[in-house]
Amino acid sequence: MPTLPQIEAFKDDLVAIRHDIHAHPEIGFEEVRTSAIVAGKLASWGIEVHPGVGKTGVVGILQGKGGPGRRIGLRADMDALPMDETTNLPFRSTIPGRFHGCGHDGHTTMLLGAARYLSENRDFTGTAVFVFQPAEEGLGGARAMLADKLFERFPCDEIYGLHNAPNLDPGQIAVFPGPAMAGADFFDIKITGRGSHGAMPHVGRDPVIVAISLAAALQTIVSRNADPREAAVLSITQIHAGSAYNVIPEEAALAGTIRTFSPDIAKLIRERMREIAAGMALTFGVQIDVDIRDIFDVLVNHGPQAEAAAKVAAEIVGAENVLTEVKPIMGSEDFADMLRAVPGAYCWVGHAGSVPVHNPSFILDDGILPVGASLLARLVETRLAA
Structure with missing residues (x-):
């Protein structure tokens, strides 16, 4: 199975959302406009919305048509970096000293795409929990959401996250068990x-x-x-x-x-x-x-969840494009704090472009949006299969 046709059909909508967020970047705990966009989109798709979790975080709750069951969390980060952009894109940052130089605008959009698809189908038994996290870039957004009793208020049996990866080829997805990020x-x-x-x-x-x-x-x-x-x-x-x-x-x-x-x-x-x-x-x-x-804690992927993510990734991009023996990287990610509380896994999705993240010339490839959205959506459908 390639990217989900239903998600491909509304790819242009996802690109428009991503470009809008990109043009109006907000750094950690200042994501007022971004969280309002997220909450508005979720509500328009009939998803139960809980704003203000961990200050500017948003949580969406969606029950499948199969009724109650297990609960799968999907997480995306929303914040930009305190740096200038030098890409000269038509939708470049309109705010000096603010830039989505790590691609979190893309992560937010991918999760919105998965949420829209799941809300239109609800072909699962149990509950999808959409976690839109603020302040990943070293300001403690995950810890703020956890301190706000994220998993007590919105329990999850498993949770999954992802990150764009310009160091991987387009169409490649990497996920592996054990320590993954420093x-x-x-x-x-x-x-x-x-x-x-x-x-x-x-x-x-x-x-x-x-x-x-x-x-x-x-x-x-x-x-x-x-x-x-x-x-x-x-x-x-x-x-x-x-x-x-x-x-x-x-x-x-x-x-x-x-x-x-x-x-x-x-x-x-x-x-x-x-x-x-x-x-x-x-x-x-x-x-x-x-x-x-x-x-940041060490990010440790749990074995069963990493294996499950690899199987879903193989559906989307083909088994030959799923990397499961990648070496850990010295970069850090505060999704690690959520993985200490709930078993889950973190994936990297390759895309076109060679400029690394956190560079003022970084450009996220919009072609990654349906790939990431399909991966997240299928994780819910497979882990909550009737």
Whole structure:
């Protein structure tokens, strides 16, 4: 079975929805317009709507014509990134500093497509739970929905999610059991020295020099402290200091991320970061404050659900295009928190284009929309078959 003909028939509607959301991107917990679109579409298709779950999240409930039974959750993220777009598409972002550079506009649209198809057919026994999540990009949207008693209010026996994948070929779908995406911490390091004139560094305590030295020293943690058989990444992604050519500033700041698959390795990296910072502070006579925050858990696909998703994917794109032995990736995804609460699986759907996500030139291929929508819809129909 290729993509569902009924979904292909309203593909143009899905493209229009996606382009509208793309042109009006909203970052985490600000998805007011997007969630209103989602709620309005669900309601128009006769789906029970629950807005405001986890602040700006939306949940839709649809019972199949076979009556009560098991409950399958489908999840999509809605938020954009705080970055500019450089694609020059006719439907490009109309909001400076906001861009759907990760394709969440496509994920939201795919789930809407699945919801529309399922509402028009209801050919299953049990309940489909449509979870439209805010704030996936490091702001804790999944945890906000869980804190709002997502699964107590809307129980699910299983839950499934997906992500676009420009690194895969069009028509390929990847899903595999076990650890699939890394856990992640974000960190901020503030260095407080003593400011001075740029011509008289001896009367100050230069936080810029400390920041440079600390950035280099932190890179030795993975290369010299972590077990080389364990995957780990420590990336410094921001350095901020100074405002003038002739002023040594009072403060400097570093920020970045840690990625691991092991709680023990994550603990080691956090401890060494604090130890190295303390040593640097003593060496240079400055104050260094380290703030490390657990943002993402390791995403672990459950075996039976990953196998079920692979079988459905084979229906859509052919067994030869389903990848089930892919290596885990160091990227992170807060769907991991939902998978800790409910068994399920996370899939990647390939599409045309080679520009990676989180790049200002990223373009999502609209051809992926019926593929993702068909995959999600068939997961409900097969897992809730009469």
